[in-house]
Amino acid sequence: MSPGFAGNAPAVAAVDWGTTRMRVWLIDGGGKVLAERRGDDGLITAQQKGFSTILEGHLAAMAAPEALPVIICGMAGSRQGWLEAPYVTVPAPLSAILAGAARVPGQHRDVRIVPGLAQRRIDAPDVMRGEETQLAGAGLPAKGRQLVCMPGTHSKWVLVEDGAVAGFGTWPTGELFSVLAAHSILRHSLGEHPKPVTPSNPFFRNWCETALAEAGDVTSRLFSIRAAGLLQDLKADDAAACLSGLLIGGEIASASRRHGAGAEPVVLVASGALAALYQAALGLAGLEVRTVDADEAVRAGLIEAARENGMIARTGAAP
Amino acid sequence: MSPGFAGNAPAVAAVDWGTTRMRVWLIDGGGKVLAERRGDDGLITAQQKGFSTILEGHLAAMAAPEALPVIICGMAGSRQGWLEAPYVTVPAPLSAILAGAARVPGQHRDVRIVPGLAQRRIDAPDVMRGEETQLAGAGLPAKGRQLVCMPGTHSKWVLVEDGAVAGFGTWPTGELFSVLAAHSILRHSLGEHPKPVTPSNPFFRNWCETALAEAGDVTSRLFSIRAAGLLQDLKADDAAACLSGLLIGGEIASASRRHGAGAEPVVLVASGALAALYQAALGLAGLEVRTVDADEAVRAGLIEAARENGMIARTGAAP
Incomplete structure (x- = not known):
């Protein structure tokens, strides 16, 4: 011993x-x-x-x-x-x-x-x-069909059937957020140190709903965040909430369409603030959610x- | 004088x-x-x-x-x-x-x-x-409805009715390309100095068609470019063509849907290599195109x- x-x-x-x-x-x-x-x-x-x-x-x-x-x-x-x-x-x-x-x-x-x-x-190469x-x-x-959402830098959505991975896809939501916040024109809108986004922010919810309604088409709305700063006096922290809501909503709309969500609860594997944002966004999409803590899941x-x-x-x- | x-x-x-x-x-x-x-x-x-x-x-x-x-x-x-x-x-x-x-x-x-x-x-703030x-x-x-596509860092699509601007939208396609190529995981796929993309590249055409078929949902395909490099030996220059085709196809699908393209030719205001890429992509979308040289247009x-x-x-x- x-x-x-x-x-x-x-x-x-x-x-x-x-x-x-x-x-x-x-x-x-x-x-x-x-x-x-x-x-x-x-x-x-x-x-x-x-x-x-x-x-x-x-x-x-x-x-x-x-x-x-x-x-x-x-x-x-x-x-x-x-x-x-x-x-x-x-x-x-x-x-x-x-x-x-x-x-x-x-x-x-x-x-x-x-x-x-x-x-x-050949039409959807992917790795994890x-x-x-x-x-x-x-x-x-061990039995049945499960759609699993694992958000992060490169969010993975995985379809599991009877304990086997049937297929999966990657949405680089976290990376898009950080790259756009740091290197695109949106850096002027978000400022250098925006506060962490919370799911109760109405901008997060509104922009998430917009992205959900537009089936994952987010590129048409990115510049609107900049324009809202110029025309509607959108504040930096709210601009970050817009971008977060838009990208997470877009991911959920796109992944739901690709993998056919809705028949059973989405299994969300996430922790902390990210779990809270995705729980809210999946709720806005009308999807039932079962959350599993990501840290516990990797250890298990x-x-x-x-x-x-x-x-x-x-x-x-x-x- | x-x-x-x-x-x-x-x-x-x-x-x-x-x-x-x-x-x-x-x-x-x-x-x-x-x-x-x-x-x-x-x-x-x-x-x-x-x-x-x-x-x-x-x-x-x-x-x-x-x-x-x-x-x-x-x-x-x-x-x-x-x-x-x-x-x-x-x-x-x-x-x-x-x-x-x-x-x-x-x-x-x-x-x-x-x-x-x-x-x-309020739902679509924008500036140009x-x-x-x-x-x-x-x-x-002077009369009639015209849909005008002005591609670039921040592509503008403008609806002109009887000589008046009725509305417009911005797609940050050029900026997304350069920011993702330089700062995202795709920099490993595209390399430091990819060759300029040509409209005859089959990867440009295939990925453009994919984006057109998916109604402007491009985020679900971005990581596939990385995965295709790992699994299908996609070369750096072709990876750049994939990203270009995906983003331009996504822009056209999204803007067409928003502005109702198809009733009349799209007026493309562009020059050089960019004009050639958009002509090809608009063609793949089944849209008729009338091209106006961008340099001449601004002078006029x-x-x-x-x-x-x-x-x-x-x-x-x-x-």
Whole structure:
């Protein structure tokens, strides 16, 4: 037993390793979280300092045993990452995706990276890395059709049928917001530091409804934000709410149309302020929502991946 | 008579003064162009060096007479320009717009700036500066309905009815292209210096058709360009063609829907490579096109503005 873990020894370390940040959890044999650590040494930092160095540093700081196996998801498995974990082509069952984790060679411990997903349709090529693990941890029912919305820099909408990923699409909503706010003419409208947008802002709601009514056509309304500043004295914080409402509403209208939303609740995998904005916007679209916390989902997905790869037992004993 | 103008003395100087560049023409009493000069001292430079200094420098280099009146259109008339020429609210007749030029005080010559247009609809606020002059010079018939497409950084689509601007909209297509190419994840797909897009590129045509079929919903396809690079070995120059086709197709689908295109040919006010791309895209949309050269249109519009302001005679004698 390792010192400091009050009775339960860690059985696996689970790592969510994204582009700009990483999180590490120590998990016991029953799937219980023993410790958590966060760092801003994501892919970009790791490319310079070395993935192994950064991982071992975090594990040492958590007093993890030398031989503890590690399961990783996210951009660490990309071509620019530690080891390319080749994409699994959809349609594919979630359990098979997790079980296909790629082993990093030359490590003194068992380190594996969950593969991303590729949609190889010629008319709709798409990829994801990291969200497949969130999806596996979202507690989706084994049977039936689920439409899952995972908002962020590159929002993913995923159609899951009977526990398998049937198809997905990407809407770069978060990236559009930040790129337009920083580099387009809208920077004059939004100012340098607009306050975070809240779902109760009437501008957020109005512009979201406009985008929903226009079936995802957002380009026709972008310049209106600038014009509203010139003609209607729109304030910077409200301009940010307009842009947020327009882009989120546009995403929901477009994704709903593409994936046929409405038959069942949309499963929203999100946390904090972003979850609140999408809950409001999905409500304005008349869609029922079931929210799953994104942080919990990725941790649960990594634990499930550890099980699928035999790192911890399938039915762990309760502590 | 001023030296160097082979028989005809200039009656007015016409200036198209944009954000980053300016053009000056000397015009005789009959509306004939005697000389042209181009500079990269647009609004941004002029804010530092002074508008009068820059204008007088160009006029001196063209040996223009001391008392020659000047008519100006474009961003020089904005709030950040030389003198704010207040917006004319649409609907408004083109002739009345031109006649409303604002006189710059404190100059030794008569200098006037054509006003921009404001659409003060609460649900679709919009503004333009400079395009109103192109529009007046586009040779539109005095009667009937015309839908005019003026592509660029901020493309304008204008509905003209019986010689009056009935309404308009802005699609920031050129700006979206450059901002996404430089600052979004698509910079990895397009590379640093993609070749100019040509209308014969099949990727331009395919992605344009996709956007046309999806009614202006372009955000759902942006990330596909990145994915096509990862999964289908899409080359950088072709990725630029995809993005161009997607954005131009999206603009046309959206604007056609908003303004009801199809009853008569679209009047395309554009020059060079941009004209060729829009001609191809409008053709793919099944729309008939009549192209008017944008450079000629702005010059003709300024001459018409000089006439409306009594700077040259309405029916000038032929040289």
